[in-house]
Amino acid sequence: MTENALEIRGLSKEYKGFRLKDVSFTVPSGTIMGLVGANGAGKTTVIKLILNLVRRKAGEIRVFGMDNLAEEKAVKTRIGFVHETPGLIEDAKLRDIKAAVAPFYPKWDEAVFARLAGEFGLPLEKRFKKLSHGTKMKFGLALALAHDADLLVLDEPTSGLDPVFRRELLERLSDVIQDERKAVLFSTHITTDLEPTTDHITLLSRGEVVFSLPKDEIRETWAVVKGGPELRNGAGRALFRGVRESAFGVEALTSDIPGVRAAFPSGVIVERASIEDIMVFIDQGACHA
Amino acid sequence: MRELIIKDLLLHKKYLLVLGVICPLYLGFFGARLDRPVTFAAFGGFVCAIGALMLFTREDKFKSVGFGLSLPATRREVLVSRYLLSWALMVLCYVLGAAVVLAVPGSKLGAAGFRPGTVLAALALMTLYFGGLMPLTVRFGPAGIIVFVVILQVLGIAALSFRFLIKDARAFAAAVKAGLIATQGALGPSGFSAVLVAAIVLLNLASFGISLRLFERKEY
Numbered sequence: 001m002t003e004n005a006l007e008i009r010g011l012s013k014e015y016k017g018f019r020l021k022d023v024s025f026t027v028p029s030g031t032i033m034g035l036v037g038a039n040g041a042g043k044t045t046v047i048k049l050i051l052n053l054v055r056r057k058a059g060e061i062r063v064f065g066m067d068n069l070a071e072e073k074a075v076k077t078r079i080g081f082v083h084e085t086p087g088l089i090e091d092a093k094l095r096d097i098k099a100a101v102a103p104f105y106p107k108w109d110e111a112v113f114a115r116l117a118g119e120f121g122l123p124l125e126k127r128f129k130k131l132s133h134g135t136k137m138k139f140g141l142a143l144a145l146a147h148d149a150d151l152l153v154l155d156e157p158t159s160g161l162d163p164v165f166r167r168e169l170l171e172r173l174s175d176v177i178q179d180e181r182k183a184v185l186f187s188t189h190i191t192t193d194l195e196p197t198t199d200h201i202t203l204l205s206r207g208e209v210v211f212s213l214p215k216d217e218i219r220e221t222w223a224v225v226k227g228g229p230e231l232r233n234g235a236g237r238a239l240f241r242g243v244r245e246s247a248f249g250v251e252a253l254t255s256d257i258p259g260v261r262a263a264f265p266s267g268v269i270v271e272r273a274s275i276e277d278i279m280v281f282i283d284q285g286a287c288h289a
Numbered sequence: 290m291r292e293l294i295i296k297d298l299l300l301h302k303k304y305l306l307v308l309g310v311i312c313p314l315y316l317g318f319f320g321a322r323l324d325r326p327v328t329f330a331a332f333g334g335f336v337c338a339i340g341a342l343m344l345f346t347r348e349d350k351f352k353s354v355g356f357g358l359s360l361p362a363t364r365r366e367v368l369v370s371r372y373l374l375s376w377a378l379m380v381l382c383y384v385l386g387a388a389v390v391l392a393v394p395g396s397k398l399g400a401a402g403f404r405p406g407t408v409l410a411a412l413a414l415m416t417l418y419f420g421g422l423m424p425l426t427v428r429f430g431p432a433g434i435i436v437f438v439v440i441l442q443v444l445g446i447a448a449l450s451f452r453f454l455i456k457d458a459r460a461f462a463a464a465v466k467a468g469l470i471a472t473q474g475a476l477g478p479s480g481f482s483a484v485l486v487a488a489i490v491l492l493n494l495a496s497f498g499i500s501l502r503l504f505e506r507k508e509y
Contacts, residue, residue, distance in 0.1 A: 051359050054508040076361040083359075087352040089300040100296040104360045 003064065005029045005151045005183030006050070011059030013045055018207060020045050023059070025202045025212035027151075030180035032173055034194040035187040036275060037204035038283050043187035044084075046204070047155045050185075051081060063151060077105060080149025082140040084156035090129035094122060094139060105147035113146035133160045141169065145176070152176055154186035158193050170197045191276040201275060205282045211255075224277050225252045225260050227268035236263030242281030253281035293362055293370035300353075301344050305378075312340045312382040317389025326402035329390070330411035337382040338418035341375040342426055342434065349430035355509040364504050372423070372497055379415050406478070409485055416489045420496030428503045 006027040013020040020042045027033040035043050048054045050061055052072055061068040063075045088097055102108045117124060120138040123131075131139065137157060144152055152173070158166045173184050174197055188194065194201055194215075202212040211218065225231060225240070231250040232243055239259045240252040254260050257270060273281075298305065316333050323329045348354045357367065387403050390396050425433030473481040 048355075048509070053355050053358055055506065072363050073361045073366075076359065079359075081356075081359040083356065087354075087356050089347065089353050090351050091303050092300045096299045096302060100299040101360065103292040103295060104362070 003029050003181075004062070005031075005064060006033075006185060007060075007062040008046070008050075009060045009062075011046065011049060011061065012057040013042075013049060013054065014057055015045075018042070018045075020049075020207040023204070023207075023209050025209060027183050027185050027200065029183050030177055031199040032177055032184040032186070032197050033200045033202060034198035035185060035202050035204065036189065036191060036194060036279065037187075038189060038279060040206075041189075041204040042207040043189075043204055044155055045207075047081075047153055047185075047187060050153060051076070051079070078150040080144030080147060080152045082137065082144050082152070082154040082157050084159055085133075086136045086140040088128050091127055093125060093127050094131075095124040097128065097139075098124070098143065101143055102147075107148040109146055109148060112148070113142060116142040116145055134162060134165055137161060137169075138165065141172070145172070150182050152182070152184045152186075154184070156187055156189070158188060158190055166193070173197055189279075191274065191279065194275055203275070203278060203282070205279075210278070210282055218275070218278075219272055221257070222253065222255050222273040222278055223257050223260070223270045224273045224281075225254055225264070225268050225270050226250070227252075227264065230264065231268065236260060239263060242284055244281070244284060253278060290366060290370055290373075293367060294374050296357070296360075297344065297370070297374055301347060304344060304347060308340050308344075308378070308382070309385070312336060313385035313389045316382070316386025317393055320386060320390035320398060321393035321396035324397040326398060326404075326407040327410060329398055329402060330407055331414050333383055333386055334379075334411050334414035335418050337379040337386070338415050338422060339434065340382055341378040341419065342422055344375070344378065345371055346426055346431040346434070358509060365501060368427075368497065368501055368504050372493070372500075375419060375423070376493075379419065380412075383411060383415070405482070409482055413485060413489055416492045416496075420492050423496055424499040424503055427500045427507065 004026045008026070009024050011020060011023040018040070023042070023046060025033075035046065037043050045054065049056050049059075050063070050068060052068060064078060066075050068075045092100075098113060102110070102113075116122075120135075120142055122135065122139055122142060128136070128139075137160075141154075141157070144154075154173075157169060161169065170193060173186065176182050176184055186193075198215055200212065200214050201218060203210040213221070226249060228249050231237070231240070231252045232245075236259070237243075239254050239256050241255060243250060243252040245251075253273060260268070260270060316336055320329050320333065323332070348357060358364065390398050390402070391400065422434060422437050425436050427433070429436050472484070476484060
């Protein structure tokens, strides 16, 4: 039986003007999970809750079966975390930051770090504040990979990166899960990052999970339906998660393709929905549907 | 615990080097002009406490607390390491400052200004400053120091506003002083020192307890 690297059950959190509501999903070992959603959907909040950087209102988080609060230290030993904007002491040199971080991890591998530093072109004698955003991300990734983390958690790792390193980073994530005991969770709002790398996708919208499914299942389940006004007004309206009008007619998002085919036997086109389609429809649909 | 202290020493190396030079010179410069050991203890204790606390307010300044908390350590351990490192820094700054005071030609404070009783008084005052400031900086970051100063200002304004109480306050202070002298007389110097050390430890534990509650509630 495959062990789950991460299990989140009924997670809730409240800020002024924002609620994370009953979020549940699992990341099986040997997989890459994309946590996707528009800005403000709650992705970073979920990641902060995993790392116990913020306090939850309700719910449970287990990392390799361990409660992330009761066994916080053991959990964090197995997590490699890369933040969208790595916050480190700005006037510290990379060499010193590496020396400060390494002793925390029993599986720290100096040779791996040296190799990654070479491959990423990290200037170890430079101070952190002198680095570009991309180099800061590379440094954060090198730190996370050098301690052989079993669960890599990356918060918007690709935003602000040039296309070359973005592709390289995504390829490295795929390399990580060659070891089937490991897993990756990365949040993004750049949906093109999801296609080549992820096995599972969890879509968050306004603090709620829309779905958490294997990528192939999303392809088979979700579709954009194109047709005329009958989509907006017909009896099958309840089948849609979002509807919008364009110059060419009416488009709607559905997760019930057989139902749509039955309700609209002719005159509509059913096309596979991309993650971006789903995101746009869901976020707009909540307002206009 | 060791890892946390090493981390802070490495990441704040530059600040610590500056502190290690500036703080003793500052203490020495002003301390050499003082003639009352207790004044030096009060002034030196405050400078040392601020110097140590600034180390951790840097993490708020650079927004690096989140990264620190993503490392394998509990918040309790992080806070214990902060208290231990702060005390090591405060004592080191005070010792180096005292050495500079003694080395300055014409210094009014001689070796008599650093007798065990005076040093213990300096440690007690450091405890009051540091113990009061640490929970505020945990809660408010660098602004915690300003909050502390504002609280002192408000207390000062309140004292001025209620002048009629000052006479009583002075009588109260005199009574406290007399009580301390009487206690010292009853316990003897070593017994009194032991009680003072116990009070220092208890105040630090109380400060730690409050800081921990605030730290565990804080979100990054």
